[in-house]
Amino acid sequence: MIITEQINVAIKSQSKKVEWIDIGVEGLLDFIPGLPKGDAILVRGEPGTGKTILCLQFLHKGAENGEKCIYITTEETPETLMRTGTELWIDFPDLVQKKQVVIVDLSIAATYDSEFSVISKEEAVDIFMKGLAAQPEATRIVVDSLSSLERRLADPADFREVFMRLLLEVKKRKATTIFSAEGIPVNPDITEYLVDHLIYLDYHKHDVIWTRVFILRKSRSVPLKPQILKLNIEKEGLSVEEIPISLKPVWFASKL
Numbered sequence: 001m002i003i004t005e006q007i008n009v010a011i012k013s014q015s016k017k018v019e020w021i022d023i024g025v026e027g028l029l030d031f032i033p034g035l036p037k038g039d040a041i042l043v044r045g046e047p048g049t050g051k052t053i054l055c056l057q058f059l060h061k062g063a064e065n066g067e068k069c070i071y072i073t074t075e076e077t078p079e080t081l082m083r084t085g086t087e088l089w090i091d092f093p094d095l096v097q098k099k100q101v102v103i104v105d106l107s108i109a110a111t112y113d114s115e116f117s118v119i120s121k122e123e124a125v126d127i128f129m130k131g132l133a134a135q136p137e138a139t140r141i142v143v144d145s146l147s148s149l150e151r152r153l154a155d156p157a158d159f160r161e162v163f164m165r166l167l168l169e170v171k172k173r174k175a176t177t178i179f180s181a182e183g184i185p186v187n188p189d190i191t192e193y194l195v196d197h198l199i200y201l202d203y204h205k206h207d208v209i210w211t212r213v214f215i216l217r218k219s220r221s222v223p224l225k226p227q228i229l230k231l232n233i234e235k236e237g238l239s240v241e242e243i244p245i246s247l248k249p250v251w252f253a254s255k256l
């Protein structure tokens with residue numbers, strides 16, 4: 001068999017084995033079969049683009065189906081996450097109470113060795129591991145956000161090591177994981193190269209109308225071309241749909 005045929009056979013047999021999961025964004029399964037279970041996803045976007053809601057929705061979807069979930073928050077306090085979650089889904093407090101969703105606090109409000117809320121790389125990994133131990137069978141994990149974690153580190157140069165430790169740990173556990181990070185960088189960094197899927201959330205002003213968009217920028221093993229979808233934030237969370245042609249999204253070209 002020539003090598004290209006061998007690769008095709010390998011891809012086909014592999015794709016039959018892929019267990020696709022729904023990350024919870026309403027309408028996304030109209031465009032892709034889902035994302036492979038156990039993969040690492042990075043969600044990037046400016047403030048207010050919907051990263052935290054996407055993270056909450058991903059866990060809510062899993063918890064609804066009986067999965068165990070962990071939300072590691074480095075930015076918002078557990079109180080504001082509870083408030084948003086409860087605002088969006090009436091059963092959210094119940095899922096937290098039943099410990100199907102465990103919130104691990106690494107925010108500024110948490111208790112640290114340093115009274116200035118700055119942590120060493122050891123402390124960051126240690127809190128992370130303790131959080132995972134609170135939910136050892138977690139199949140869905142969120143780290144929101146990597147950017148806040150980086151800022152919280154006493155030495156930001158340690159971020160690369162911390163990120164790689166976290167990624168290795170969640171991969172070992174075969175948990176599907178969403179990491180969030182701020183902004184859409186001109187030059188991709190280590191986080192973007194190491195994850196399996198990259199989602200950009202963005203918005204653009206068109207005359208007087210603001211349009212939110214969802215871009216699946218990179219997706220290992222997922223049969224799709226990069227595409228831009230219209231993103232809506234509604235009372236039950238995020239939903240996507242085909243972008244109306246009238247919006248002429250020429251400005252997106254630079255981001256694909």
Ligand SMILES: Nc1ncnc2c1ncn2[C@@H]1O[C@H](COP(=O)(O)OP(=O)(O)O)[C@@H](O)[C@H]1O
Nearest residue numbers: 046047048049050051052053087088233234235
């Ligand atoms: N309950 C809600 N219903 C509808 N829209 C909401 C609700 N809560 C927040 N939003 C909107 O969603 C936006 C995105 O919020 P968030 O996910 O926290 O953004 P990010 O984490 O990217 O900074 C908010 O700026 C707000 O406009």
Ligand SMILES: [Mg+2]
Nearest residue numbers: 051052075144
């Ligand atoms: Mg956020």
